[in-house]
Structure formats: structure tokens, C-alpha cells
Amino acid sequence: MVYDELSQLSADLDHAQQQKESLEFTLLESEEKVQDLEKQIKQSAYINSQRSEITVDLPKDEETVRDLIKVAGDSKGPSPEECLNLLAKVYPKRLVVLPSAVESAREVSSFAQNRRLLDMLNRLVTEYLPAYLKGGDTDARATFTNNEFSARESDTVANNKQYLGYRKFDVDGREVEMLKHLKVGVADDPKSTIRVHFEIDQASERVLIGHCGKHLPLPGR
Secondary structure (H helix, E strand, O other): OHHHHHHHHHHHHHHHHHHHHHHHHHHHHHHHHHHHHHHHHHHHHHHHHHOOOOOOOOOOOHHHHHHHHHHHHOOOOOOHHHHHHHHHHHOOOOEEEOHHHHHHHHOOOOOOOHHHHHHHHHHHHHHHHHHHHHHOHHHHHHHOOOOOEEOOOOHHHHOOHHHHHOOEEEEOOEEEEOOEEEEEOOOOOOOOOEEEEEEEEOOOOEEEEEEEEOOOOOOOO
8 A cells, every 4th residue: 555655645745846846937938939029119219219200101093103103104204393293292281382493394294204303302302301300401402412412502693692592492482592402413404404493491301393494593594
């Protein structure tokens, strides 16, 4: 009888040992899962911290989607006027295209570097604008090269009332001076040269484009 009791105790001990090992293994698995979850949480937090605070206004209506597909499928790219209209539809909360800009764009329909213009305008709205609102032009100008962007006009223009007037545009009844401009080309050829004059409206946090066409008049030209 004593032998039977010892055998039972030995069996119980073995069973208890197996349960202990099983629990230890389960605990180890749980600890590994906790560590994996902690890593995922840290990674998600880092990714979220790197995202821009300003979100992109995605196109929602069918007309805009059709326009985007048309641009993607056109080997020539959109005309300057189409570039303005398309971006105004895609980013209605961040871009205002004035009638003067559309009118000037129509006059340079022969401009050949359409896709480059579209890219620069897109960067203006999606990169320059948020950078400007956050840190001013000093930070924002890094969006473009020196050949693509000028923050102001020459003193010859800025100090000349007549030529400065060409760079003032009506925005809801108020006159806005737009010396900042994007630029492509230097020749007086509308096929290869274009200027986009704009200003940032701090109140509405939008880009205002007043001109997208030929080089505006300069003294002696």
C-alpha cells in the first residue's frame, strides 16, 4: 500500500512538473507577444509623428477624377489653364486661382513644359504652403531650386510704381501685391517660358495665384 501511495505521489509530482513547464512556456509566449505589441505601438507613434499636420484634399467628385485620368493619359500634358483648373478642383481648401491667372494662362496655351508646370504648382500647394505657414519663406523656399522660384522682384521693379502695379491683383475687392513667383525659362518665348505670381493668404491659409503666363513687364523690356 505504501508503494502504491509513493507511485501516486510520484505521478502527481510528474504531472505538476509538466503543468509548471507548460505554464512557464505560456508565460514566455505572453511576454514575447507583449514585447511585439510594444514595438508596434512605438513604431505607429513614430510614423504618426512624422506625418504632415496638413492633410491633402482628395478629389471626391466624378468630374475631378475624369480630369485626373485625362491628364494621366495625355502625352502632351495639360495646358497652363488646365493645370490651374485641375489643382483648384483637387485642393479647393488650399488654392485660389484668380480670374486674372486663368486669363493669362490662356494666352500661353502653346507653352510646352506642361508637366513641369503642373509639378511645380502641385509642390507649391502641397509642400511650399504648409512649410510657409509653419516657418515662413525661409523654410518654404527649399521646396524649389533657385531657378524655379523667386521670393521677390528686383529693386528696379519694386521701386517703380508703374511696374509694381502689374504685380498687384484684385482679391475680393482688395489689392494684393504678388512679388513671389515661380519661373520656367528666361527667353521671351511663350513656348518655353512662363511666370506664376502668387501670395500666401495667412488668414485663409491658402495660395493665391494672380498670374500664370508671360513674363510681366520689366523696365526696358
